[in-house]
Amino acid sequence: MWHPTGPSPVMDRAPLRQPPALLSAPSRKPPAVSKLVAVDLFCGAGGLSYAFHRAGFHIAAAVERNADAAASYQKSFVDTYSPETKLLNHDVSSPQVTKALALRAKGATIDVVIGGPPCQDFSPATERTKREGHRANLVLEYFRILRLLDPQAFLFENVPGMLTAMRGKYWKFVVNEAQKLGYYICHDILRAERFGVPQRRNRLFVVGTKQSLGPLAFPIGTETPRTVMETIGHLCPLKAGEVGESDPMHRARSHRPKTVEYLATIPEGGAWRDAARVLKCHKDHNGHYDVYGRIKGDSIAPTITGGCTNPSKGRFIHPKQHRGLTVREAALLQTFPPDWIFCGGIESQSLQVGNAVPVKLGEALALTLKALLDPGPCCLSKPHELNPHTREMMPGLLQ
Numbered sequence: 001m002w003h004p005t006g007p008s009p010v011m012d013r014a015p016l017r018q019p020p021a022l023l024s025a026p027s028r029k030p031p032a033v034s035k036l037v038a039v040d041l042f043c044g045a046g047g048l049s050y051a052f053h054r055a056g057f058h059i060a061a062a063v064e065r066n067a068d069a070a071a072s073y074q075k076s077f078v079d080t081y082s083p084e085t086k087l088l089n090h091d092v093s094s095p096q097v098t099k100a101l102a103l104r105a106k107g108a109t110i111d112v113v114i115g116g117p118p119c120q121d122f123s124p125a126t127e128r129t130k131r132e133g134h135r136a137n138l139v140l141e142y143f144r145i146l147r148l149l150d151p152q153a154f155l156f157e158n159v160p161g162m163l164t165a166m167r168g169k170y171w172k173f174v175v176n177e178a179q180k181l182g183y184y185i186c187h188d189i190l191r192a193e194r195f196g197v198p199q200r201r202n203r204l205f206v207v208g209t210k211q212s213l214g215p216l217a218f219p220i221g222t223e224t225p226r227t228v229m230e231t232i233g234h235l236c237p238l239k240a241g242e243v244g245e246s247d248p249m250h251r252a253r254s255h256r257p258k259t260v261e262y263l264a265t266i267p268e269g270g271a272w273r274d275a276a277r278v279l280k281c282h283k284d285h286n287g288h289y290d291v292y293g294r295i296k297g298d299s300i301a302p303t304i305t306g307g308c309t310n311p312s313k314g315r316f317i318h319p320k321q322h323r324g325l326t327v328r329e330a331a332l333l334q335t336f337p338p339d340w341i342f343c344g345g346i347e348s349q350s351l352q353v354g355n356a357v358p359v360k361l362g363e364a365l366a367l368t369l370k371a372l373l374d375p376g377p378c379c380l381s382k383p384h385e386l387n388p389h390t391r392e393m394m395p396g397l398l399q
């Protein structure tokens, strides 16, 4: 447990346009009581760290190699909510990270390690030949740090494809390593929409708990999400290439006038096949049904990926306006707070948003883990043995 040593600066930003409250206003002051301590590996722009912070954890350290993502994390999470978090802007395998984390572990107990190594190597979209790459080996790094910090529990997030990628090689590694280190492990594929996230997004979560704690029962989400328009409809309308006056994250990519005309012919819920004309590159093409897709405003969004602001990368056209989503719209669909700042250019910002664990989903998991580590009065969604939808989605995989 971590005991705060003194008052921490509380930093506030000028308020942006007032959106409907997706998340209740969080307290920016660290409570004076001792907290469970977490370390976030591969912290990105901070979706998972913020979720754990909201659940009452102190994030002692976080590791992120990418300079833009690290800058977002520093500005949006550390400076605003958690000034005592040490951000290590290095490669997780670097000696600086090993040294800094070893020092932290000496100074105070680390209760949980959280994080999701990059998942592109496990996505079906990645060609088989390119998969056995460097990124998949970051799973090994995750377990190297786990051995070093020896926490009571860990939470590992990835795409469901990790279970089967490379004939289950990495999944078997995860199970074997966790068992060797003395953890019970439980895994489930959770649907973000069941936790109030206005988005279809399935993610694999693996939770390891030391034998004395017993296994974790995953939360079952029962919340009904808002629709897309309920989530982003309050933002000011924009044309392609425009930026919202009070929010630099509410910026629409530029499209050529011909592209705007083309987008205008695609109906809500439709995609390139429904457009008034077929683009040259789509002729004689089968598949990629979502490319140049327009989101349905009265439904939930498709999975927000790293291409979320680019209509050529998926179903990312605004429901009513003839342009791709803005970074702010995509971030709200990921349940980030309405004033989260993402640094870098639009490609980099979009990637940070698409990579994140939706805050509401992360928070539900964090609360469940907290109840196991530090049982006390706390408000939880109903626990259950195994999410029944996992079986539907991955038949035969989970016994």
Ligand SMILES: C[S@@+](CC[C@H](N)C(=O)[O-])C[C@H]1O[C@@H](n2cnc3c(N)ncnc32)[C@H](O)[C@@H]1O
Residues within 6 Å of the ligand: 042, 043, 044, 045, 046, 047, 048, 049, 063, 064, 065, 066, 069, 090, 091, 092, 093, 115, 116, 117, 118, 119, 138, 355, 356, 357, 358
């Ligand atoms: C899936 S994203 C993490 C998202 C984060 N959990 C969130 O909720 O916002 C993975 C992150 O790992 C970072 N990363 C990739 N390779 C890394 C490495 N070798 N060392 C440290 N970070 C790395 C990427 O830049 C990316 O931001």
